[in-house]
Amino acid sequence: MSGEPGAIPGPITGADANPGAPAPAHADAAAPPPRERLHPLSLVAGLGTVFKQAWAALAGGIFLAAQGQTGFALLLVGVATLGTLGSIAVRLLSFSYRIDVDEIDLASGIINRNERSIPFDRVQDVNIEQNPIARLIGLARVKLETGASAGAKDEDGVLDSITLARAEALRDRIRAHRAGAPGAGLAPASSAAASTAEANADAETEAIFAMTPRRLLQLSVFSFSLAIVGALFGVAQTYGDALGLDPFDPDFWRANLERVGPLQNLVLANRAVTAGFGIVTLLLAGLLTGFVRTVPREWGFTLTRTETGFRRRRGLLTLTDVVLPLKRVQAAIVASGPVRRHFDFAKLTIQSLARDSGSGDHSIAPLATGPEIERIIAAMGWPALPDEGAPWQRPSRAFIASGLVPAAIFLLLPAVVVTAIILGRDDWAAALGGAGPTQFSLLAAGLWLGAMALLSLLRILDWRHRRHCIADARLYVRRGWWRRGLVILPLDRIQSVDLRRPFWKRWFGIADLRFGVAGGSGFAAHRIEALRSDEAYALRNALLEPVR
Amino acid sequence: MTEATLPTDSDLPATLDPRRAVLPPGLEPVEPSYRWALRLRLMLGWLPLLIGALVLDSVALEGAPLRGLASGVVALVGLAAVVIGPQRIWRRLGYALGERELRIVRGWLFHVDTIVPFVRVQHLDVARAPLDKLVGTASLIIHTAGTHNSVVTLPGLAPPRAIELRDRIRAQIKTDWQ
Numbered sequence: 063m064s065g066e067p068g069a070i071p072g073p074i075t076g077a078d079a080n081p082g083a084p085a086p087a088h089a090d091a092a093a094p095p096p097r098e099r100l101h102p103l104s105l106v107a108g109l110g111t112v113f114k115q116a117w118a119a120l121a122g123g124i125f126l127a128a129q130g131q132t133g134f135a136l137l138l139v140g141v142a143t144l145g146t147l148g149s150i151a152v153r154l155l156s157f158s159y160r161i162d163v164d165e166i167d168l169a170s171g172i173i174n175r176n177e178r179s180i181p182f183d184r185v186q187d188v189n190i191e192q193n194p195i196a197r198l199i200g201l202a203r204v205k206l207e208t209g210a211s212a213g214a215k216d217e218d219g220v221l222d223s224i225t226l227a228r229a230e231a232l233r234d235r236i237r238a239h240r241a242g243a244p245g246a247g248l249a250p251a252s253s254a255a256a257s258t259a260e261a262n263a264d265a266e267t268e269a270i271f272a273m274t275p276r277r278l279l280q281l282s283v284f285s286f287s288l289a290i291v292g293a294l295f296g297v298a299q300t301y302g303d304a305l306g307l308d309p310f311d312p313d314f315w316r317a318n319l320e321r322v323g324p325l326q327n328l329v330l331a332n333r334a335v336t337a338g339f340g341i342v343t344l345l346l347a348g349l350l351t352g353f354v355r356t357v358p359r360e361w362g363f364t365l366t367r368t369e370t371g372f373r374r375r376r377g378l379l380t381l382t383d384v385v386l387p388l389k390r391v392q393a394a395i396v397a398s399g400p401v402r403r404h405f406d407f408a409k410l411t412i413q414s415l416a417r418d419s420g421s422g423d424h425s426i427a428p429l430a431t432g433p434e435i436e437r438i439i440a441a442m443g444w445p446a447l448p449d450e451g452a453p454w455q456r457p458s459r460a461f462i463a464s465g466l467v468p469a470a471i472f473l474l475l476p477a478v479v480v481t482a483i484i485l486g487r488d489d490w491a492a493a494l495g496g497a498g499p500t501q502f503s504l505l506a507a508g509l510w511l512g513a514m515a516l517l518s519l520l521r522i523l524d525w526r527h528r529r530h531c532i533a534d535a536r537l538y539v540r541r542g543w544w545r546r547g548l549v550i551l552p553l554d555r556i557q558s559v560d561l562r563r564p565f566w567k568r569w570f571g572i573a574d575l576r577f578g579v580a581g582g583s584g585f586a587a588h589r590i591e592a593l594r595s596d597e598a599y600a601l602r603n604a605l606l607e608p609v610r
Numbered sequence: 611m612t613e614a615t616l617p618t619d620s621d622l623p624a625t626l627d628p629r630r631a632v633l634p635p636g637l638e639p640v641e642p643s644y645r646w647a648l649r650l651r652l653m654l655g656w657l658p659l660l661i662g663a664l665v666l667d668s669v670a671l672e673g674a675p676l677r678g679l680a681s682g683v684v685a686l687v688g689l690a691a692v693v694i695g696p697q698r699i700w701r702r703l704g705y706a707l708g709e710r711e712l713r714i715v716r717g718w719l720f721h722v723d724t725i726v727p728f729v730r731v732q733h734l735d736v737a738r739a740p741l742d743k744l745v746g747t748a749s750l751i752i753h754t755a756g757t758h759n760s761v762v763t764l765p766g767l768a769p770p771r772a773i774e775l776r777d778r779i780r781a782q783i784k785t786d787w788q
Binding site for chain 2: 173174175176177178179180181183184208209218219415556557558559560561562563564565568576577578579580581587588602609610
């Protein structure tokens, strides 16, 4: 398949290329290994891409040719094909790489020159891909994944393309290096590939947590939702005219009732009963929505402990069986809403490095009591959650004021503008019940004050429920008064720390900390807001202590 | 809090002198030529706006009162940004290469102070955009596994310095593992 594997083993740089042993073999050589280039036949291997990119131009060309404009058609197809081929040729000429003792260097670009250094220790995965053309000519596209989260848009390291023999040599070299590294698995992002295999080989021990049917029913009640009503409203708004439906128009109902005939009088006579029926229907719809949204998903939820982590099975129609290696857990989140909290329930989610399942958040207990959550956390080998006696710290009181000042300004601007516009027009003031300018200004001021009072109250509540502490090499951050959340962040999982002091927070003498943590759904970074500046610096030092 | 970093014979107080970096102790400023990279970038950013304003003024606003105001304002603000901005950004941009971590401090309006421990570095780039080549600077780009802040950039380094920093960070990654 791969031609003669030994045919082109060494670098292909040019006339002085050493055709001897492959570069990575002499690991003990003092001189740095030579830079290598992509294989010239990549141009051929890239033909697939050329066709993929040029198909639109091809379609256009066929259309033009059908209209008799063959010249234009040829020009269009030619330009598109040559453009893609040219870009491949430019990459071929500008790209070079060097396989060093413990890293690979990639240099690319002519105008935007970029030199990338990928240590072998950080390579999670080596993908060797061959499209049909590449297989024919014995080339391969190598993709190195390091677990950096820049995402799919920026592939970590791609060699497109080199000989298959070279690609395999590189893969073996990285594999050998990783096998030789005693600390494998140390980095938080490590062992993505290895762990799945390990975990599958595990013998499971015991069930840590399971959803009983009763618990499932409770969860479905807590998931009461009127989203369906909103959705129906949206549908009626969007398509109502076309369908002849308008549930918010009394005439619509009247017309329908008339069609039913004698029932009309009954309904119109007992409006209270009808309203009651309406409310009951609404309640049933909400309950049913909760039921449909939770029961099929969480049916038969069991969480078992395996040698290396957790195994979660759930689902009624779509059964899922997920293995969550503990090594890949980056953070845990205990969350609860007001109703759940009243019944002492909460939800436990872990944030893990999981490219396999889309979002990196895994619910490992959708509805669990306090002791159950403690048991799961103990099963993870994590210390028990700190109680009220722990050294909890609060954010600075300036948290309240620093949030209110921007809100005050934002509310004041529209209030002043609206007042000015209304006072500028006599007829509008008259429409407001003949109120004079003074009364109206007072009314606006009153509204503004009321809104500010409400916001202050919310902000104070928010402040009262925020706290954090460091205990057992973990950072615990609590927040929220309506929906409460506790984030448990092991200190050695923190990738980077930002200390932010924008000018308005500097006036209040406070700073925010933001943590880079791997995995997660990525909507918001874990953070602690409004710490006194000196405390923020001290806390950051304490957090980074384990990696110093 | 401040330290003089460029040879200067002016008697201006340190907080006002544009040739002095204003950084927390222990931090190094980046190359002064980075100011020109910023200046050129700002010019490139403001030029289309200025042209747009001029076209608008000369075509759409013919005979309107205060004609020329838009172009004037855009020109003034742009000029101010190009003349004043770069050294202010430069003064507040600094870094410190510690034993185990890299610290990058930037900004005054939106002050951000980032620390990346070397253990967390996944891979490293040294990048040179066209403007960088023109003024002789390079950027060090650090990739971590964090979802937030996964790419930390330190611009405005002399190319040999960027490579030196990269090699030192890489050496740290090595020692942490073996």
